[in-house]
Amino acid sequence: MEKIIILTLITILGALLGSFTTMLIHRLHFDETGILTGRSQCPNCKKVLRFWNLIPIFSWLFQRGKCQYCHKNIAVYYPLTEITFATMFLVFGIHFYSVAELFPLLGIVFITLIFFFYDVRFMEVDDRIAYPAILFIMIYAFFREDPWVTFWIGGIAGFAFYAFQYFVSRGKWVGAGDMRLGAFMGLCLGWKVFFLALFFAYILGLLFAIPLLLMQRVNKKTALPMGAFLMPSLLYFLYSGETLLNWYLTLGNLINFT
Ligand SMILES: [Zn+2]
The missing domain is CATH 1.10.3730 (ProC C-terminal domain-like fold)
Structure with a gap:
């Protein structure tokens, strides 16, 4: 009750x-x-x-x-x-x-959904949301079960992944905001889960884009807001966490992190 x-x-x-x-x-x-x-x-x-x-x-x-x-x-x-x-x-x-983790997790869900709806609606990542959010997650990393470096490395990886594309393409492939989203996502998930979630986000993006391309509703130059795929993937992996990661790794007979 x-x-x-x-x-x-x-x-x-x-x-x-x-x-x-x-x-x-x-x-x-x-x-x-x-x-x-x-x-x-x-x-x-x-x-x-x-x-x-x-x-x-x-x-x-x-x-x-x-x-x-x-x-x-x-x-x-x-x-x-x-x-x-x-x-x-x-x-x-x-x-x-x-779990005592519920409220910080709801905080992450809250921020993630703000990013999601902002990006879907205006194709923007607002720094006035992104910087406080990243700071909050950096601090929260110290209170989690896994060592904080796991999350910080995740944040750096997420930032670097998009920063590289941004500078190589001079901002044509990805937006500057995607670097913030990548950093946030990596900080939330830690680097191990982050790469899986990133992969999953691109699968989501493809599943979404292919029908639109076939129907010629969009062309290859149409920009899709990355946050629309990164953020649902983040929520999914935040929810299922390392359980799923270990399942994949065991399945592929690779290294088991536990
Ligand atoms: Zn009115």
Whole structure:
């Protein structure tokens, strides 16, 4: 019973942070003031929204996807962001329930989803998110089970992987933001898991791009936001962790790290 209450609270927290994230991304991207203090407005009619307009998921449903005041459609992106946050918080809450690691992990999930939605929406990685995030993970590495160097080497590897491509191609293959995402991802996972997750992200990207290429919706020069693939992969490996890594390694009869 107690567990159900706590998991419900974690899910609600996720939905609220999802709602906060849509606002945060909007304000950071358009450089609006009052990032944390400003009242939420309808982006169309600028009417200040009341609390019943801001209930994650439900307000959108009850208002049938429209602004209550000007009746302009509210993008499905908003409830989808909130649902994704709520679901991820619940999934991690169930899996890591008894572990003291849950809250730092939810912190990582929170940041990862901000990166994801920011990159999907505007194809940008915001330094005002990236630098504090990287700092937080660098410090968190000291409190984890594995030695901190595992994570720091992961961060350096992730940074180097994209920095190399960035400088060789003079910014044509990858964006500068991808170096930050790579560093963040490596720091979260540690270098062993990081390389597997990187590989997995590119498989995801291919699975996504091939149908679009076949349908000629995109061409080879179309840029896809890397964060759209790196961040889901990060979440997946954060969730399954080294269990999966060891499974792969045992399967391939390679070195077993444990
Ligand atoms: Zn409106």
